[in-house]
Amino acid sequence: MLKAGALYFSLTIAFFIAVISALLIMLAAHYRGVYLKEIRFARLAENLDSGSAYVLADQNWVEGKKIMDLYGDGTDSLLLEQKQWGLFDLAVLRSFRLQDTLQRAFLIGRQTDSVALYLSDEDRPLALSGDTKITGDVVLPKAGIKKAYAEGKPYANVQTVYGGKMSFSDRNLNELDQSMLKKLKDHLLQDRERLPLLIQSELVVSFLDSTQSFRLAKNAELNAVALKGNLILFADSSVTITRSARLTGIQIYAPVIHIEAGFKGNCQLFATESIVVEKEVALDFPSVLGVIRTSPSVAQPNISLGDHVVFNGIIFSHEQKRSPLQTLVSLGKETKVKGEVYSTGLVKLSKGVVIEGKVSCHRFIMQTPVTLYENFLIDVLLNRRARSRYYLSSRLFQGGQSNHILKWLD
Known part of the structure; x- marks a missing residue:
């Protein structure tokens, strides 16, 4: 009976260790996924900032669409769209990286004289x-x-x-x-x-x-x-x-x-x-x-x-x-x-x-x-x-x- 009880106890301990180990592995994988997603979206946000700077810098381009491959590797892309919205210009930017997308829209204005x-x-x-x-x-x-x-x-x-x-x-x-x-x-x-x-x-x-x-x-x-x-x-x-x-x-x-x-x-x-x-x-x-x-x-x-x-x-x-x-x-x-x-x-x-x-x-x-x-x-x-x-x-x-x-x- 003692040996059978010891075996049962050992199996129980092993089961809990396995469950805890699996949970730790899943938790680590989850946090790794969250971390990688944050990195991807941080890069998408940086790409949007680059696109915004491009749109604001080019005063001659006021209407149309442009697609840009930022780094030439086919993974980071920007879709830029600009059109007239009443008396202002409307810019819509979409940043793509693999399956992830981030987008923003804003009105453009110009500084004036005194x-x-x-x-x-x-x-x-x-x-x-x-x-x-x-x-x-x-x-x-x-x-x-x-x-x-x-x-x-x-x-x-x-x-x-x-x-x-x-x-x-x-x-x-x-x-x-x-x-x-x-x-x-x-x-x-x-x-x-x-x-x-x-x-x-x-x-x-x-x-x-x-x-x-x-x-x-x-x-x-x-x-x-x-x-x-x-x-x-x-x-x-x-x-x-x-x-x-x-x-x-x-x-x-x-x-x-x-x-x-x-x-x-x-x-x-x-x-x-x-x-x-x-x-x-x-x-x-x-x-x-x-x-x-x-x-x-x-x-x-x-x-x-x-x-x-x-x-x-x-x-x-x-x-x-x-x-x-x-x-x-x-x-x-x-x-x-x-x-x-x-x-x-x-x-x-x-x-x-x-x-x-x-x-x-x-x-x-x-x-x-x-x-x-x-x-x-x-x-x-x-x-x-x-x-x-x-x-x-x-x-x-x-x-x-x-x-x-x-x-x-x-």
Whole structure:
């Protein structure tokens, strides 16, 4: 009995030793697999960093796909894709190593100059009155800048320009990137009938997936919807965006776009006739409002922002050839723009307007209850230095400096 018990005990001990040994081997294999996977994905991440640096460095490549074998051994590959996304460039990178894949997407922006104001030369000076203050470089007509008395008060500051230098402007504004403009016009004139009608009230499309395009119903109203990501909406008539809509990162193309009071979001909106933004709307960076004249018409293409609007991004109006009814950008009382305003025509400012960035136009107008002033700035602040140093602009404005990552995308 003693020998049989000893044998049973030995077998039991051997069994547990075998089980523990097997578990240790499995654990070691598991941790080795995890370690090797971490190494592979670390290499994939490094490859993505290399791809990002390549995309940002090549300013001449703005659209298309490229496949790169990084080390020439067929194991580390990069698929680079770049295309225009509204007023910015969208880069999508995919890194491959054997069966593993890592991917990322981001918007590309460009650093800008230090100019606060560009006013084209129409042989008339710029007049400053009241609590107006300009901070940053200015490019002005040869007639210069002067202090003036308007609305019952003189210019309140000592210098006409603070913290910047002055140079002379040309008859025209700096040219915009024609290839980018053409794509925007193509979208505005695109045949919508072949597109599916948007029926979803909630839709999220990753920028790592293909772009989804939809048409909107006639005189569409975006009410109580949540739309986000790699999504473009087209309309043949007016589009109304209510305050209950949640729009994040999408694009909309229509003849007329109307944003109701109280709306908050982030989107790029493009129209051929007008964009109207009611009071107390907040549009986050990088939002865009753009009106492009695509055909001769009697109406004046315009962008109108109501009172107490906060806008972060780019506002621009464009026509290829100056017409009698020039394009118009109008900013309401106490409205703040953090970014850029560009108009191949007129910029209408109300009292209390603040532009933290740059404004470019042919002529300023200010409407008071008594008088219409031309090239007068009354109680407005133009401050290039107040804009965030991390702000990035669009390739649309040629002459920008190096490319940088503007925003990471899901």
